[in-house]
Amino acid sequence: MRETWVVGAASNRFGKMSETAREAATRVSLAAIQSAGLSPKDIGYTFVSNAFGIAEHQAHVGPLINGGLGIPDVPSATIESACSSSSAGLHEAFVQVAGGFVDAVLVVGSEKLSHLDTLAATSYFAIAADYAFETQNGATFPGLYATIASAYRAAYPTTPEMFGAIAIKNHANGARNPHAHFQREITMETYLHSPIIASPFRLYDCCPFSDGAAAIVVAAKEFVKAPVSEPLVIRASARAGGITEMQDRPDLLALPATQTAGAKAFRQARLTPKEIDFAEVHDCFTLAEALALEDLGFVPRGTGARAAMDGLTVRDGKLPINPSGGLKAKGHPVSATGVSQVVEVYEQFNGLAQGREVPHSETALTHNVGATGGSCSVHIFSRR
Amino acid sequence: MRETWVVGAASNRFGKMSETAREAATRVSLAAIQSAGLSPKDIGYTFVSNAFGIAEHQAHVGPLINGGLGIPDVPSATIESACSSSSAGLHEAFVQVAGGFVDAVLVVGSEKLSHLDTLAATSYFAIAADYAFETQNGATFPGLYATIASAYRAAYPTTPEMFGAIAIKNHANGARNPHAHFQREITMETYLHSPIIASPFRLYDCCPFSDGAAAIVVAAKEFVKAPVSEPLVIRASARAGGITEMQDRPDLLALPATQTAGAKAFRQARLTPKEIDFAEVHDCFTLAEALALEDLGFVPRGTGARAAMDGLTVRDGKLPINPSGGLKAKGHPVSATGVSQVVEVYEQFNGLAQGREVPHSETALTHNVGATGGSCSVHIFSRR
Numbered sequence: 001m002r003e004t005w006v007v008g009a010a011s012n013r014f015g016k017m018s019e020t021a022r023e024a025a026t027r028v029s030l031a032a033i034q035s036a037g038l039s040p041k042d043i044g045y046t047f048v049s050n051a052f053g054i055a056e057h058q059a060h061v062g063p064l065i066n067g068g069l070g071i072p073d074v075p076s077a078t079i080e081s082a083c084s085s086s087s088a089g090l091h092e093a094f095v096q097v098a099g100g101f102v103d104a105v106l107v108v109g110s111e112k113l114s115h116l117d118t119l120a121a122t123s124y125f126a127i128a129a130d131y132a133f134e135t136q137n138g139a140t141f142p143g144l145y146a147t148i149a150s151a152y153r154a155a156y157p158t159t160p161e162m163f164g165a166i167a168i169k170n171h172a173n174g175a176r177n178p179h180a181h182f183q184r185e186i187t188m189e190t191y192l193h194s195p196i197i198a199s200p201f202r203l204y205d206c207c208p209f210s211d212g213a214a215a216i217v218v219a220a221k222e223f224v225k226a227p228v229s230e231p232l233v234i235r236a237s238a239r240a241g242g243i244t245e246m247q248d249r250p251d252l253l254a255l256p257a258t259q260t261a262g263a264k265a266f267r268q269a270r271l272t273p274k275e276i277d278f279a280e281v282h283d284c285f286t287l288a289e290a291l292a293l294e295d296l297g298f299v300p301r302g303t304g305a306r307a308a309m310d311g312l313t314v315r316d317g318k319l320p321i322n323p324s325g326g327l328k329a330k331g332h333p334v335s336a337t338g339v340s341q342v343v344e345v346y347e348q349f350n351g352l353a354q355g356r357e358v359p360h361s362e363t364a365l366t367h368n369v370g371a372t373g374g375s376c377s378v379h380i381f382s383r384r
Numbered sequence: 385m386r387e388t389w390v391v392g393a394a395s396n397r398f399g400k401m402s403e404t405a406r407e408a409a410t411r412v413s414l415a416a417i418q419s420a421g422l423s424p425k426d427i428g429y430t431f432v433s434n435a436f437g438i439a440e441h442q443a444h445v446g447p448l449i450n451g452g453l454g455i456p457d458v459p460s461a462t463i464e465s466a467c468s469s470s471s472a473g474l475h476e477a478f479v480q481v482a483g484g485f486v487d488a489v490l491v492v493g494s495e496k497l498s499h500l501d502t503l504a505a506t507s508y509f510a511i512a513a514d515y516a517f518e519t520q521n522g523a524t525f526p527g528l529y530a531t532i533a534s535a536y537r538a539a540y541p542t543t544p545e546m547f548g549a550i551a552i553k554n555h556a557n558g559a560r561n562p563h564a565h566f567q568r569e570i571t572m573e574t575y576l577h578s579p580i581i582a583s584p585f586r587l588y589d590c591c592p593f594s595d596g597a598a599a600i601v602v603a604a605k606e607f608v609k610a611p612v613s614e615p616l617v618i619r620a621s622a623r624a625g626g627i628t629e630m631q632d633r634p635d636l637l638a639l640p641a642t643q644t645a646g647a648k649a650f651r652q653a654r655l656t657p658k659e660i661d662f663a664e665v666h667d668c669f670t671l672a673e674a675l676a677l678e679d680l681g682f683v684p685r686g687t688g689a690r691a692a693m694d695g696l697t698v699r700d701g702k703l704p705i706n707p708s709g710g711l712k713a714k715g716h717p718v719s720a721t722g723v724s725q726v727v728e729v730y731e732q733f734n735g736l737a738q739g740r741e742v743p744h745s746e747t748a749l750t751h752n753v754g755a756t757g758g759s760c761s762v763h764i765f766s767r768r
Contacts, residue, residue, distance in 0.1 A: 001484075020516075053511070054438050057519060060466035060512040063628045063758030073644050075623035076759065077472045078464040082444035088461045092476055099483025100385075127437070128444040132404075135441060239459035244447045260457050374447030375460065 003221040004098045005231035006381065008036025009346035014181040014212035014331035016114045021050050022061050024213035025110035026068035032215035033069075033106065037228035040069040043217070044102035046076035047089035049109040049335035052124050053078075055116060065108065080335075082128035082370035083284065085109060086214070087239075087338030087377035093218040094237040103223035109336035110213035121209045125334070128371040130245045141284070142206055144246060144372050146198035149287040151252040153200060156302040160200070164191035165309035166286040167204040167328055173315060174325025176356035179340070181210045181331030205286040210331030214340035230349045232342070235363075236268035236380040244374035255373035258295035262367070265378040266297070273297040276380070277361035278320040278348070280341035282369040283327050289313075292367050293321065296378070320358045323348065338377060341366040345381050387605040388482045389615035390765065392420025393730035398565040398596035398715035400498045405434050406445050408597035409494035410452035416599035417453075417490065421612035424453040427601070428486035430460035431473035433493040433719035436508050437462075439500055449492065464719075466512035466754035467668065469493060470598070471623075471722030471761035477602040478621040487607035493720035494597035505593045509718070512755040514629045525668070526590055528630060528756050530582035533671040535636040537584060540686035544584070548575035549693035550670040551588040551712055557699060558709025560740035563724070565594045565715030589670040594715030598724035614733045616726070619655065619747075620764040622648035628758040639757035642679035646751070649762040650681070657681040660764070661745035662704040662732070664725035666753040667711050673697075676751050677705065680762070704742045707732065722761060725750040729765050 010031035017024050025048065033040055048062045058064075062076025081088040086109030093105035113121045126135045129144065152158060168188060174180035186204060194203035224231065242257030243249050249256075266272060273296060281296070283289035290304030298319060299307055307313045313321035324330045324344035327337060345364045347353040363382045370376065394415035401408050409432065417424055432446045442448075446460025465472040470493030477489035497505045510519045513528065536542060552575060558564035570588060578587035608615065626641030627633050633640075650656060657680060665680070667673035674688030682703060683691055691697045697705035708714045708728035711721060729748045731737040747766045754760065 051443060057511050057515045059435060059464060060628070060755055060758055062465065063625045063754070064514060066625050067627055067629070067632075072625050072627045073640065075625050075645075076465070077476065077623075080443060080462040080464065081446065081460070091459075092461065092479075095476075095480055095483060095485050099479055099485065101479050101483065127441050130448060131441045239461075241447045241450050241456050241458050241460055243451055243456045244444070245451070248451075256457065261459075370447070371444055374444055 001098045002100055004094055004234045005219055005221055005224060006216050006234065006342055006346060007219045007224050007227050007231045008032045008217035009343040010035055011179045011214040011340050011343045012212060013179050014210040014333055017112055017211035020056055021053065021110040021112040022058060022064050025108045026065050028213045028215040029065060029069060029106055029108045032217050035229065036217045038104065038217060040071045042104050043071060043074055043106045044104055045096055046074060046106045047093050048076060048078050049080065049085035049089050050078060050111060051080050051085050051335045052111055052113055055113055055124060081375045083334050084338055084368040084370035084375050084377050085335040087368035090338060090342065090379065091237045091239050091377055094234055097218050097220050104217060104219040106215060106217055107339055108215035109339045111333035111335045112211045113209050114211045133245050142198040142201060145285040145287060146201045147246065148252055149200050152287060155253055158305050160192060161188060162305040162309050163205055163286040164188050166289050167191055169308045169314050170283060170322050170326040170328040173323050173356050174329025177325050177330055180325045180329050181208055182329045201285060207284045207327035207332040210333045212331055212333030212336045214336045214343050216339050216342050231384060232345055232349060232381040233384055234379065235382050236265035238264035238268060239377045240264065241375050242373040244371065246372060254295050255291060255369065257373045257376035258292060258367065258369065261376040261378040262296040265380050269380040271380060275363055276365045277363050278323055278358040279365040279367060280322055280324060280344050281367040283322060284332060289321065296367060315356060315358065323356050323358050338368040341368060349383055385482045386484055388478055388618045389603055389605055389608060390600050390618065390726060390730060391603045391608050391611050391615045392416045392601035393727040394419055395563045395598040395724050395727045396596060397563050398594040398717055401496055401595040404440055405437060405494040405496040406442060406448050409492045410449050412597045412599040413449060413453060413490055413492045416601050419613065420601045422488065422601060424455045426488050427455060427458055427490045428488055429480055430458060430490045431477050432460060432462050433464065433469035433473050434462060434495060435464050435469050435719045436495055436497055439497055439508060465759045467718050468722055468752040468754035468759050468761050469719040471752035474722060474726065474763065475621045475623050475761055478618055481602050481604050488601060488603040490599060490601055491723055492599035493723045495717035495719045496595045497593050498595045517629050526582040526585060529669045529671060530585050531630065532636055533584050536671060539637055542689050544576060545572060546689040546693050547589055547670040548572050550673050551575055553692045553698050554667060554706050554710040554712040557707050557740050558713025561709045561714055564709045564713050565592055566713045585669060591668045591711035591716040594717045596715060596717030596720045598720045598727050600723050600726050614767060616729055616733060616765040617768055618763065619766050620649035620652035622652060623761045624648065625759050626757040628755065630756060638679050639675060639753065641757045641760035642676060642751065642753065645760040645762040646680040649764050653764040655764060659747055660749045661747050662707055662742040663749040663751060664706055664708060664728050665751040667706060668716060673705065680751060699740060699742065707740050707742050722752040725752060733767055
């Protein structure tokens with residue numbers, strides 16, 4: 001297996017895009033390729049994610065992006081795995097490069113939903129749940145995750161302030177990230193007085209609908225030789241599935257897909273959770289960040305919710321979580337999210353995260369969940 | 385690189401399904417796994433294609449299928465590349481297995497559109513074209529391919545009977561395939577008197593909208609050891625892209641994606657077109673079969689249209705094309721099509737194609753196009 005690196009990365013500002021998902025994808029792809037000191041002609045394969053392309057009447061977007069980059073002959077495939085689509089794309093890219101099939105692969109995620117109203121956008125999101133057993137009966141993601149949050153609160157001593165501290169931390173980080181959808185801090189008072197969305201979730205427990213695009217270039221060490229920026233060595237690329245339907249799960253208080261993918265990733269990287277310097281985890285809701293910390297083995301079960309309040313996961317804490325602002329504040333343009341987590345690691349390792357820098361970071365983990373845990377990708381990166 | 389086989393295959397009857405795409409996918413997946421003498425627990429990864437899942441309000445279908453198979457922890461990804469979606473899935477499966485990452489991979493394509501009216505179905509298909517430059521201006525696939533057909537007729541001496549002979553041949557084959565949507569022969573008179581759909585295409589030049597599901601199991605030779613049926617050795621798995629927009633192409637009379645993927649595949653397999661015993665090619669329209677023969681190097685340019693009339697490509701001809709009935713008669717459930725071509729090779733190699741058997745076949749090729757040539761996959765198989 002060849003040593004495989006992330007050698008370039010780019011993102012636009014998440015929020016509202018005036019351009020189409022395809023246009024944004026093409027533009028950030030070119031920026032990612034250029035940041036790697038490469039030209040589009042160096043790219044041998046493209047993985048695109050654009051789960052809600054239908055909202056712009058556009059599927060089969062890979063050939064359009066490659067055409068825009070001037071490399072129409074390069075093969076492309078669109079990868080969908082709900083909210084973990086582009087981290088699934090990264091995994092396939094890793095397999096292609098590490099396996100020696102292609103030297104350099106472009107992975108890009110792009111999404112635009114802001115031209116739809118909130119009901120339509122929520123409905124699009126909901127197609128990633130189980131239509132027959134969940135969506136058709138009126139369940140959408142805030143309700144599904146709120147159900148887990150209620151069970152969590154019943155099982156462990158949990159205060160609203162614990163969830164609030166997660167939101168406050170991520171907003172504080174997002175305020176320092178020029179790519180973030182929300183670049184402003186919030187206070188506990190703001191959190192506690194925000195409206196209930198799906199009890200116990202208040203507005204600030206929930207990530208927003210965002211437009212956005214992010215791209216990375218994955219390449220073989222032997223192909224790049226002299227990288228123009230600090231590459232991310234991919235130490236682990238692991239994926240797993242989990243039971244989609246919450247009613248069929250033996251335990252509501254864990255996402256088995258995270259547990260399985262996380263355990264695989266730590267084995268692959270021959271590292272333990274203690275050796276990770278910071279992580280970007282899938283905080284579509286505050287509770288989801290708490291669960292991720294537990295399921296990845298960073299903290300004991302039942303203690304994830306208090307980690308931000310206790311100072312463990314803040315930027316200058318022992319284990320900074322979501323220095324980018326996370327899905328909560330950086331935003332959640334579904335198919336761009338997985339790759340954008342890697343963009344954050346790239347910026348941290350390259351001194352491009354001024355104001356939100358995690359000091360002395362050598363090793364980072366990214367964790368991206370599809371829906372309520374039907375799928376999960378975990379990647380571990382280190383400096384050379 | 386590990387020697388990689390297709391060790392199991394299954395398909396339902398294409399046409400109209402009463403069950404959902406997800407249910408059909410789960411059922412044929414189990415049948416494919418069982419035909420390989422394996423159990424779901426042997427599967428390490430699943431690639432699903434279901435390009436029009438939105439028509440059933442369902443994305444993220446991999447975890448649902450794996451859940452139904454009793455293997456919810458197994459990772460899955462949905463692959464879309466328009467009409468070549470599941471052959472793209474096969475390529476990723478090949479890379480995963482040949483590269484040593486996974487021992488056995490399930491590849492399944494499933495589609496259901498029959499609950500929509502024709503206008504809605506045509507609109508879904510059209511999202512694989514370029515929305516900004518094609519679809520938005522009213523172009524749908526019959527019109528786009530008819531434009532190529534008109535150019536072909538202007539460039540080369542072509543009679544309506546040549547296209548008719550392609551349709552008649554594929555219907556004759558489909559009449560002998562229990563999976564086929566249309567299991568009846570047609571005559572030249574029927575062809576010539578069928579209504580014009582998009583000039584010069586008549587009804588019988590066009591493949592139908594079909595529901596359907598097909599699945600295969602891809603596994604490492606060293607994992608299977610003693611296969612229970614004749615495996616297909618994957619001699620080549622090649623993909624390429626091409627300029628999507630017809631107005632930007634230097635030459636309307638060829639699909640560069642087919643030419644590039646075909647040339648790559650023959651190089652990989654170290655075979656020439658003359659050494660292929662039969663092929664399943666992407667005949668979404670009769671003209672498309674003609675182009676495929678030329679672009680793959682089976683016949684000189686300008687002679688593909690007459691190949692059926694001349695007897696070259698009929699079942700007992702020198703180069704049988706689409707013994708399954710092709711997209712024309714077997715049907716075209718978009719995301720199932722690529723895998724179903726491989727099901728035909730499996731059935732031919734295993735004596736399961738009674739009545740349409742290609743005698744003494746040792747080597748076969750499958751060719752699957754996305755849209756009007758934005759993408760293409762070519763696979764070459766041989767017996768052990």
